[in-house]
Amino acid sequence: MQQLNLNTLLDVIGELFSDEISIGITNTKEYVYYRPSKRVDLKIHPGYPIKQGTIAYKALQSEQKASEFIQKEVFGIPYHGMAVPYHQEGKLAGTVLAIYPAFTEGKSVVTVKTADGWKPIPFQSVKYIEVKDRKTYIYADNFFGLNKTTLQEFEYILPRDLFIRCHRSFIVNVHHIKDIFPDTHSTFILEMNNGARIPVSQSYSSYFRKLLGF
Numbered sequence: 001m002q003q004l005n006l007n008t009l010l011d012v013i014g015e016l017f018s019d020e021i022s023i024g025i026t027n028t029k030e031y032v033y034y035r036p037s038k039r040v041d042l043k044i045h046p047g048y049p050i051k052q053g054t055i056a057y058k059a060l061q062s063e064q065k066a067s068e069f070i071q072k073e074v075f076g077i078p079y080h081g082m083a084v085p086y087h088q089e090g091k092l093a094g095t096v097l098a099i100y101p102a103f104t105e106g107k108s109v110v111t112v113k114t115a116d117g118w119k120p121i122p123f124q125s126v127k128y129i130e131v132k133d134r135k136t137y138i139y140a141d142n143f144f145g146l147n148k149t150t151l152q153e154f155e156y157i158l159p160r161d162l163f164i165r166c167h168r169s170f171i172v173n174v175h176h177i178k179d180i181f182p183d184t185h186s187t188f189i190l191e192m193n194n195g196a197r198i199p200v201s202q203s204y205s206s207y208f209r210k211l212l213g214f
Contacts, residue, residue: 055081
């Protein structure tokens, strides 16, 4: 049997985990493997140095399993992480880590800028969110407005049972999808219940189908 190289083997092992978990491996100085998930991507790569304050750094310093919440200041997004150190020939050699998205609890509205001030929109009333011309637009019933939060940050704020990222420019509320139509190259078009048509890009189509069960 042909021997698998290490990266191929790790990619296969990664398939055993949830699509929401990123997997990484480090030596004592840098990352040697990283497999991002659809929900959380720290934008690191093999050769990326281990930053102070990260979960990998904490595990290396303590030489024990580390599991905790990491603030957004480290990588630009908050995350929950778990890192386990490993040894070779009795010496500390690196860590294996799992990165989980950090979901904010307790918040139930998106506050939108209006001409006169701000308007809080309940999560369930938000139909979809779009980034256009570097601005984030919130669409609700007969209303849309601006919010300063990025689409990537919204992925960690919004509840998973309502919202799905379907494109680099869109997050949709699944409760407001009226119909799903096939499009070219394994992609889809979503018709929302307000008449808007939103693309599901190829990079998100498999994840989208898995979450919606079709």
